Amino acid sequence: MLIISRTPAAMVKELAICTRGLTKQFDRYIAVNDVDLEIQVGEVYGLIGPNGAGKTTLIRMLATAEEPTTGEIYINGDRLLRDKSNPKLKRCLGYLPDDYPLYEDLTVWDYLDYFARLYRLREPRRTQRLHEVLELIQLGNKRHSQISTLSRGMKQRLSLARTIIHEPILLLLDEPVSGLDPIARMHFREIIKALQEAGMTVIISSHVLSDLAELCTSVGIMELGFLVESTSLQQLYQRLAHQQIMLSTLGNLETLLSELKHHPLVEEWEVIPGKNSVRVNFSGKEEDSAELLRSLIQARIPLTDFHCIQEDLESIFLKLGHKQAS
Amino acid sequence: MMPNLIDKIGDWNPQLLRELKGRLKFFNVAIAVATSLLLQLVVFLYQFREFPNDQYPLFLSYCHLRQVYELQQKEVYQESNQSKIADLRSFLSKNFCPQNEIDWQLWWRDHWEYIFLTFSVIFVFTLLVAGTYLLINDLAKEETRGTLNFIRLSPQSETSILTGKLLGVPSLIYLVVLVAVPLHLWAGLSAKIAFSYILSYYSILAASCIFFYSAALLFGLVSRWFSGFQPWLGSGSVFLFLFTTMVLASSYNRHGLNNSTAWFRLFNPWDTTNYLFPNLFHISNGSPLKNYQFFYLPLGINVVSVVSFHLLNLGLCSHGIWQALKRCFRNPQASIINKKQSYLLVAFCQLMMWGFALQFGKDDYRWDEQVGQNYILLALYNLVLILSLIAVLSPHRQDVQDWARYRHQEVSSHKSVWQDLIWAEKSPALVAIAINLTIATIPWLVWLSLTFVIDANGVKTLLSNDIDRFKALLVIALSISLMMIYATIAQLILLLKTPKRSFWAIGTLGAAIFLPPMILEFIGISSWKYPTVWMFTTFPWVAIEHAGLITIFMALLADLSVLALLNFQLTRQVRLAGESATKALLARR
Numbered sequence: 001m002l003i004i005s006r007t008p009a010a011m012v013k014e015l016a017i018c019t020r021g022l023t024k025q026f027d028r029y030i031a032v033n034d035v036d037l038e039i040q041v042g043e044v045y046g047l048i049g050p051n052g053a054g055k056t057t058l059i060r061m062l063a064t065a066e067e068p069t070t071g072e073i074y075i076n077g078d079r080l081l082r083d084k085s086n087p088k089l090k091r092c093l094g095y096l097p098d099d100y101p102l103y104e105d106l107t108v109w110d111y112l113d114y115f116a117r118l119y120r121l122r123e124p125r126r127t128q129r130l131h132e133v134l135e136l137i138q139l140g141n142k143r144h145s146q147i148s149t150l151s152r153g154m155k156q157r158l159s160l161a162r163t164i165i166h167e168p169i170l171l172l173l174d175e176p177v178s179g180l181d182p183i184a185r186m187h188f189r190e191i192i193k194a195l196q197e198a199g200m201t202v203i204i205s206s207h208v209l210s211d212l213a214e215l216c217t218s219v220g221i222m223e224l225g226f227l228v229e230s231t232s233l234q235q236l237y238q239r240l241a242h243q244q245i246m247l248s249t250l251g252n253l254e255t256l257l258s259e260l261k262h263h264p265l266v267e268e269w270e271v272i273p274g275k276n277s278v279r280v281n282f283s284g285k286e287e288d289s290a291e292l293l294r295s296l297i298q299a300r301i302p303l304t305d306f307h308c309i310q311e312d313l314e315s316i317f318l319k320l321g322h323k324q325a326s
Numbered sequence: 327m328m329p330n331l332i333d334k335i336g337d338w339n340p341q342l343l344r345e346l347k348g349r350l351k352f353f354n355v356a357i358a359v360a361t362s363l364l365l366q367l368v369v370f371l372y373q374f375r376e377f378p379n380d381q382y383p384l385f386l387s388y389c390h391l392r393q394v395y396e397l398q399q400k401e402v403y404q405e406s407n408q409s410k411i412a413d414l415r416s417f418l419s420k421n422f423c424p425q426n427e428i429d430w431q432l433w434w435r436d437h438w439e440y441i442f443l444t445f446s447v448i449f450v451f452t453l454l455v456a457g458t459y460l461l462i463n464d465l466a467k468e469e470t471r472g473t474l475n476f477i478r479l480s481p482q483s484e485t486s487i488l489t490g491k492l493l494g495v496p497s498l499i500y501l502v503v504l505v506a507v508p509l510h511l512w513a514g515l516s517a518k519i520a521f522s523y524i525l526s527y528y529s530i531l532a533a534s535c536i537f538f539y540s541a542a543l544l545f546g547l548v549s550r551w552f553s554g555f556q557p558w559l560g561s562g563s564v565f566l567f568l569f570t571t572m573v574l575a576s577s578y579n580r581h582g583l584n585n586s587t588a589w590f591r592l593f594n595p596w597d598t599t600n601y602l603f604p605n606l607f608h609i610s611n612g613s614p615l616k617n618y619q620f621f622y623l624p625l626g627i628n629v630v631s632v633v634s635f636h637l638l639n640l641g642l643c644s645h646g647i648w649q650a651l652k653r654c655f656r657n658p659q660a661s662i663i664n665k666k667q668s669y670l671l672v673a674f675c676q677l678m679m680w681g682f683a684l685q686f687g688k689d690d691y692r693w694d695e696q697v698g699q700n701y702i703l704l705a706l707y708n709l710v711l712i713l714s715l716i717a718v719l720s721p722h723r724q725d726v727q728d729w730a731r732y733r734h735q736e737v738s739s740h741k742s743v744w745q746d747l748i749w750a751e752k753s754p755a756l757v758a759i760a761i762n763l764t765i766a767t768i769p770w771l772v773w774l775s776l777t778f779v780i781d782a783n784g785v786k787t788l789l790s791n792d793i794d795r796f797k798a799l800l801v802i803a804l805s806i807s808l809m810m811i812y813a814t815i816a817q818l819i820l821l822l823k824t825p826k827r828s829f830w831a832i833g834t835l836g837a838a839i840f841l842p843p844m845i846l847e848f849i850g851i852s853s854w855k856y857p858t859v860w861m862f863t864t865f866p867w868v869a870i871e872h873a874g875l876i877t878i879f880m881a882l883l884a885d886l887s888v889l890a891l892l893n894f895q896l897t898r899q900v901r902l903a904g905e906s907a908t909k910a911l912l913a914r915r
Contacts (some may be wrong), residue, residue, distance in 0.1 A: 025724075025727070027727065082656075099472065101476075106347065110344075114343070116483075117337065117340030118477065119480055120481065288742040
């Protein structure tokens with residue numbers, strides 16, 4: 001009763017995913033601990049955390065591949081139950097696990113056609129959708145090839161195609177870029193962006209934080225099974241990312257440093273070794289940085305570079321100190 | 327036309343289309359068809375060796391003149407005239423049956439019948455053995471690769487996926503058989519076998535396929551720990567079962583189907599096939615199915631009742647297996663059946679075993695005697711059944727922990743602990759085992775209260791002696807308490823933290839069940855000399871005749887005390903498993 005009162009239908013309805021008290025326990029070890037996750041429709045949500053933090057278990061439970069020990073999952077406001085067939089809800093979900101087994105004896109086209117049929121796509125929409133998906137993952141020219149002949153990156157993309165063939169509204173991707181080369185990763189990012197534009201809600205767990213920073217609108221940080229942080233990327237940067245300014249001079253670095261030391265909004269500085277440059281942690285706003293530039297020029301310092309940079313997601317994550325594996 | 331049909335199949339059952347696409351490739355199909363045609367040729371030609379040529383002996387069955395010479399031979403032998411006998415022998419060996427005196431019609435009829443019966447046997451072995459192998463192998467492969475999970479996540483129902491597997495995976499075997507069906511049908515009709523009988527055979531074959539294939543799918547789903555060995559184990563067991571039952575069915579035994587074992591024989595297609603085509607095994611006294619009954623219902627009276635009952639039995643059992651299949655497919659971690667299904671299973675088994683135990687023999691009419699002949703078998707089957715249920719129903723540590731820890735949080739469970747213990751998925755199985763034991767005991771209690779028991783010397787007497795009746799009751803109670811002790815031990819071991827707890831449970835129970843009687847037998851402590859000791863073994867009923875009432879009563883009390891102690895320990899363990907992490911931390915566990 002208590003749990004129902006925490007999830008009023010109106011609130012749940014607006015969310016693509018809502019979990020209440022979601023817990024998974026393996027013996028005495030709690031892999032996912034009382035997680036209340038809320039993800040808005042259309043978001044790309046990045047799940048970060050050290051190995052063993054419970055990301056995969058959480059995603060598996062959302063995909064109905066794992067049964068929660070306790071707690072509830074709502075997809076678009078409807079309760080997701082594992083022991084029932086849930087055909088309507090299952091059509092909303094697309095799940096790509098970190099290993100992606102395929103049927104090596106089938107061709108690319110037959111494989112996708114099989115899954116399209118499993119998800120009850122009828123002609124002529126089915127053929128149309130197959131062409132769309134093959135174009136998106138750039139495997140159109142390989143459609144009559146045996147799956148066993150594809151490269152790892154191609155297999156990865158084919159798995160993604162299988163995941164989206166039925167046009168799910170919620171994509172669950174567990175470590176989708178692990179083991180891929182930079183070009184394959186770039187392809188993958190482009191596909192995810194295209195899917196987001198098509199209106200899909202996406203959850204990605206990944207250790208490649210630069211990818212997540214580029215793709216995500218929100219992030220959640222997991223540690224020891226708890227969801228310790230769940231916020232939009234913008235808020236996270238606002239709250240935790242320091243503005244940094246990179247400065248280079250033709251003159252003496254000491255002069256520049258002595259000017260910087262006297263500025264009240266300069267918090268820390270770091271001399272870049274080998275270059276006549278310094279990186280400064282700056283607590284002011286954009287107008288304040290313009291003021292700093294003006295004051296340095298007035299002090300006749302021969303600046304060759306002055307540009308603002310933002311601290312990246314990886315630094316923020318490391319700074320938060322969530323390093324402990326379960 | 328063809329693409330349209332493929333599309334329709336795919337829309338109806340995508341899994342079937344996937345299996346067919348993976349298998350029905352040109353090379354595979356060509357090999358299957360060639361194998362089938364070659365087999366047909368070999369079977370046809372093998373019998374053709376016997377084709378009567380111009381040197382066909384006069385005294386063989388297809389020669390019209392045989393009767394004349396047989397009569398002559400008889401007369402000569404009666405006269406005991408050695409020279410005439412020698413003359414006749416020399417005549418018969420030098421002269422052959424003229425071609426126009428050969429009964430061609432009969433020869434061809436027999437020839438076709440031989441082909442028909444040969445293929446009837448080949449179909450059974452090919453379909454059931456090769457089919458189960460392919461199905462188990464396919465499921466094991468999918469489970470190892472992890473591809474089955476994607477199918478599970480699709481919105482297709484379990485029935486649709488598994489039906490697709492069942493129809494698609496053995497498709498090449500079906501092809502081999504289908505190519506041979508026209509010859510089989512032609513041979514049957516040419517042998518003057520009624521079309522309805524041939525159809526009955528096909529229906530029995532189809533029902534057997536559904537039953538064995540469903541069982542194979544279930545075995546494939548639940549036997550992950552065998553890794554690559556399970557297809558061989560599964561199909562090997564089916565082959566052994568078919569072979570053994572074929573040997574049994576081909577030898578006439580008056581009591582072969584006159585006891586509760588008859589139920590297990592009903593799973594093989596041989597008895598019914600032999601009933602339909604008596605020339606299959608040439609049993610001199612006819613098929614034993616002619617006399618078999620079910621709760622005194624004469625089922626063997628005609629073909630319709632024999633075939634219907636066979637189909638009904640296979641149908642009901644296949645339905646039961648499918649309930650388990652759906653559960654295991656949806657949730658591979660779930661037990662094969664739930665508690666409610668176990669009650670139905672035990673009740674169904676009692677119905678079938680008692681149904682076949684109660685049959686009229688030719689010279690025994692008293693139903694207490696039939697129970698008397700069957701009681702060891704009934705007890706043994708029930709022992710195996712309950713032990714299997716202990717293995718299937720007893721939840722492992724994780725499940726008990728989840729149940730004990732989070733039971734109170736489940737919104738849907740406003741049930742009492744007792745309701746949970748009787749029906750819930752993850753609760754300890756002891757109460758469920760007790761209920762199953764009660765269900766298995768009810769027929770015994772009915773029998774005890776209505777009729778006779780066997781006295782100490784094995785002589786059947788009227789139940790004038792209430793002490794005998796009381797002793798029998800006590801032994802039933804003793805057996806129940808022993809089974810409950812085994813169930814508690816199994817549950818306690820399954821709660822251990824050791825990773826190989828299933829093996830420990832099987833090993834401990836195996837030792838507890840079989841070691842004491844074996845040791846007692848080995849050191850020569852017989853049940854009639856020292857019945858007291860035997861009272862504490864798995865088979866107390868062997869000592870019932872020789873033990874006094876007090877002894878049995880004391881044994882029961884001792885068993886109940888052990889059971890109470892074990893259950894006290896189990897309750898403690900479950901409570902410990904269910905405590906929160908904080909509580910465990912504060913208690914420094």
